[in-house]
Amino acid sequence: MSEPDKKKDELEGTEAPFVSHLVELRDRLIRAVIAIAIAFAALAFWPGPSGLYDLLAAPLVAHLPKGATLIATNVISPILVPLKITLMAAFMFALPVVLYQVWAFVAPGLYSHEKRLVLPLVVSSTLLFVAGVAFCYFLVIPGMSKFIQAFAPASITAAPDIEQYFGFVLTLFLVFGIAFEVPIAVIVLARMGVVTLEQLRKWRGYFIVGAFIIAAIVTPPDVISQLALAIPMCILYEIGIIAASLFIKHTKAPQAEAESKPSA
Numbered sequence: 001m002s003e004p005d006k007k008k009d010e011l012e013g014t015e016a017p018f019v020s021h022l023v024e025l026r027d028r029l030i031r032a033v034i035a036i037a038i039a040f041a042a043l044a045f046w047p048g049p050s051g052l053y054d055l056l057a058a059p060l061v062a063h064l065p066k067g068a069t070l071i072a073t074n075v076i077s078p079i080l081v082p083l084k085i086t087l088m089a090a091f092m093f094a095l096p097v098v099l100y101q102v103w104a105f106v107a108p109g110l111y112s113h114e115k116r117l118v119l120p121l122v123v124s125s126t127l128l129f130v131a132g133v134a135f136c137y138f139l140v141i142p143g144m145s146k147f148i149q150a151f152a153p154a155s156i157t158a159a160p161d162i163e164q165y166f167g168f169v170l171t172l173f174l175v176f177g178i179a180f181e182v183p184i185a186v187i188v189l190a191r192m193g194v195v196t197l198e199q200l201r202k203w204r205g206y207f208i209v210g211a212f213i214i215a216a217i218v219t220p221p222d223v224i225s226q227l228a229l230a231i232p233m234c235i236l237y238e239i240g241i242i243a244a245s246l247f248i249k250h251t252k253a254p255q256a257e258a259e260s261k262p263s264a
Helices: 003-011 015-045 049-061 077-093 095-109 118-151 162-179 182-191 197-202 204-218 223-250 254-260
Strands: none
Touching: 015 049, 015 077, 015 095, 049 077, 049 118, 049 162, 077 095, 077 118, 077 162, 095 118, 118 162, 118 182, 118 223, 162 204, 162 223, 182 197, 182 223, 197 204, 197 223, 204 223
């Protein structure tokens, strides 16, 4: 058999699995989008875009000078901004479904004893993301607003633009939500064998420096928000190392676990 014919035989049949993976990916993306759309429709009726708008503005409005309010410099901002907020809220409510679709797409490549932990990973990923957003909303934004107003000259009346403010806040939500996923990232990397637990412990110092650098880049130029991002990331990194050791222990293949036991 000639070399071209041999290569053709080796590649024969690989198109079907590739197409099937693309079809499955499309189906799972559609399900995720449908979940977000349903959540968006529900939030559009209750509490409504204006209700979410007021809720998200509360941390800043509470620290504005008396009589000051947010302003809209763009004609369509009063409509566009609440819709963006509603879409972000819909994504958060649909996050369990979105994450499940991601893990379900990866699940066929896992061992049977690993598939049992897909649901705990989905739940923990959702809770950590929500915890990051809540941490930002209840602690970071009020502290940042108070810090900025304390240093503002008395001759300046603060009247932030709603589009810039909410764009900034939504970015912070994503940053803190993703940052709180550090334990999940550590667990996945360690379980896939990309890094070992010993390497993770040795790189602790580098991660701390990197966390403060990332916090300085993605947060406003105030100490409160920078520390509020860097310190939780460092703590979550340590939690991730502990969780990764337990995860690897409980997801060890039965054959590997039997081989690791000392013989009598």
